[in-house]
Amino acid sequence: MNLPDCIYLRLVPFFLFFYSLPANDASAQQNGLYSYNDLSQTAYSRQKDSLEKFWVCPALYNEKSTQKKYKELWDARTVYIATAIDNNNYIKEQELYTYVNEILTSLTNSNKKLLKQQPLLLIDRSSAVNAYAIGGNIIAVNAGLICFAESREEIALVIAHELSHNILQHPDKSMREQAEYFTSPEYKQSLNDVLKEKYERYSRLKKVFQGYSIDRSRHHRYHEGDADSLAIVLLKNSGIGFDARFFLRLDSTDGQYKQPLRHPLKDYFASHDLQIAESWIQKKAKGLSTRNYNFRDTVSMDDSLKTHPDCAARYAATAKASDAGIKLTPVPSPIKEKANRILIWNLFDNMSFTACLYRILLEKDKGSTDAWYDFMIHNILQGLYFADRQLNRFRAIGIVPKEYISKDYYALQTLLEQMPRDNLEQFCATFRSLQFWQKLPADANGLKALMATLNTTDTNSDKAASAAAKNFLKTYNGSMYCEFASHFK
Numbered sequence: 001m002n003l004p005d006c007i008y009l010r011l012v013p014f015f016l017f018f019y020s021l022p023a024n025d026a027s028a029q030q031n032g033l034y035s036y037n038d039l040s041q042t043a044y045s046r047q048k049d050s051l052e053k054f055w056v057c058p059a060l061y062n063e064k065s066t067q068k069k070y071k072e073l074w075d076a077r078t079v080y081i082a083t084a085i086d087n088n089n090y091i092k093e094q095e096l097y098t099y100v101n102e103i104l105t106s107l108t109n110s111n112k113k114l115l116k117q118q119p120l121l122l123i124d125r126s127s128a129v130n131a132y133a134i135g136g137n138i139i140a141v142n143a144g145l146i147c148f149a150e151s152r153e154e155i156a157l158v159i160a161h162e163l164s165h166n167i168l169q170h171p172d173k174s175m176r177e178q179a180e181y182f183t184s185p186e187y188k189q190s191l192n193d194v195l196k197e198k199y200e201r202y203s204r205l206k207k208v209f210q211g212y213s214i215d216r217s218r219h220h221r222y223h224e225g226d227a228d229s230l231a232i233v234l235l236k237n238s239g240i241g242f243d244a245r246f247f248l249r250l251d252s253t254d255g256q257y258k259q260p261l262r263h264p265l266k267d268y269f270a271s272h273d274l275q276i277a278e279s280w281i282q283k284k285a286k287g288l289s290t291r292n293y294n295f296r297d298t299v300s301m302d303d304s305l306k307t308h309p310d311c312a313a314r315y316a317a318t319a320k321a322s323d324a325g326i327k328l329t330p331v332p333s334p335i336k337e338k339a340n341r342i343l344i345w346n347l348f349d350n351m352s353f354t355a356c357l358y359r360i361l362l363e364k365d366k367g368s369t370d371a372w373y374d375f376m377i378h379n380i381l382q383g384l385y386f387a388d389r390q391l392n393r394f395r396a397i398g399i400v401p402k403e404y405i406s407k408d409y410y411a412l413q414t415l416l417e418q419m420p421r422d423n424l425e426q427f428c429a430t431f432r433s434l435q436f437w438q439k440l441p442a443d444a445n446g447l448k449a450l451m452a453t454l455n456t457t458d459t460n461s462d463k464a465a466s467a468a469a470k471n472f473l474k475t476y477n478g479s480m481y482c483e484f485a486s487h488f489k
């Protein structure tokens with residue numbers, strides 16, 4: 001519900017009915033954060049099969065070409081969700097799931113007339129502070145939202161907003177609109193006009209699509225307003241407090257990586273006797289963009305209003321409906337921490353090393369001394385070393401534009417980019433011999449051994465890597481770290 005680009009429109013060709021599907025049993029949890037079986041490929045395999053089987057496009061149009069287009073969009077949505085499930089984009093970690101699903105259940109039970117069946121909830125592992133309506137009876141809530149939200153009421157607002165999109169059938173309307181427009185005489189005519197032209201066909205073609213997207217964004221704004229209004233009704237029926245200021249806060253999420261660190265970057269390593277040379281953090285002047293850039297480390301509400309002007313309007317439109325003296329229920333810190341760890345692991349597994357390490361350092365700033373975070377720093381260093389040997393270090397760093405990050409984030413990004421390979425190897429070795437390993441369970445220590453093997457085998461021979469990965473999968477069957485090992489088997 002990140003207001004400017006509510007995902008239901010971004011994913012456009014998808015959405016509508018979803019047959020209510022039985023929830024999967026909780027799988028046994030290993031000693032880690034969650035089990036490998038909690039990932040969607042396993043946890044939602046039955047739901048995926050059901051939707052592929054029962055999700056049949058209804059015949060709405062007599063006009064053959066329109067019906068054909070509609071079916072194309074319909075099927076693309078099914079493929080989209082099935083692929084996301086197969087790619088393990090969703091996770092059914094029991095504690096997190098139970099917490100969010102309780103909010104969803106409370107909204108559903110108090111709004112029986114509008115919500116006849118309990119919607120299927122998916123927890124998306126994305127770090128984006130967002131949720132989205134998939135249509136019909138499915139909604140997805142990102143782990144990033146659970147990390148960012150301060151209260152149960154805030155999460156409830158986002159869920160209620162997404163439920164409202166489903167109740168108002170916005171996703172389905174989007175599909176129908178597209179099917180109708182792209183098979184309309186008006187569209188065909190404008191396309192023909194473009195093709196008749198000798199010159200500048202491309203820019204004329206772009207205008208045809210632009211006209212459509214402007215029209216859509218106008219619709220989109222109405223949809224957002226309607227979803228907000230209905231969301232407030234759903235909340236009131238459930239006795240969940242509403243404060244319009246949530247819109248402003250939820251919309252200032254671009255600043256996630258603008259939060260500065262408490263200490264100079266080198267201090268985080270110096271505590272392990274690892275020295276960072278100043279030259280690794282100083283960006284070697286390549287290109288103009290690195291110079292004369294003023295970082296601002298804080299994001300105020302004012303900034304957020306500037307970047308998302310819609311947000312002010314939506315706040316103004318709903319301010320009167322705010323509950324006076326609202327009491328907020330904080331999101332329990334174990335839930336937030338779990339969501340954050342799920343994000344950190346996912347960022348690591350997707351090789352977004354800077355974002356991953358930055359989140360870990362922010363946890364250290366909060367005073368966390370949990371060995372798991374040191375374990376993850378080790379994994380990032382090993383991962384970076386591995387990427388360097390594969391000659392794709394740059395990709396693994398995951399460069400973020402300066403507008404979205406703090407000076408410290410930029411320094412970290414530069415460090416990961418410029419630190420010489422020999423030093424990186426030395427950092428890895430030091431981290432392998434630190435004391436914290438004793439506090440970690442067997443599967444984490446198994447991952448350490450696997451990474452050591454990956455980084456000592458000949459980069460041209462996959463055989464040893466594959467054997468080590470298969471061995472890990474067999475020995476630590478069910479461990480969440482199997483996800484990493486499975487890339488190499």
Ligand SMILES: [Zn+2]
Nearest residue numbers: 001006224227
């Ligand atoms: Zn929306």
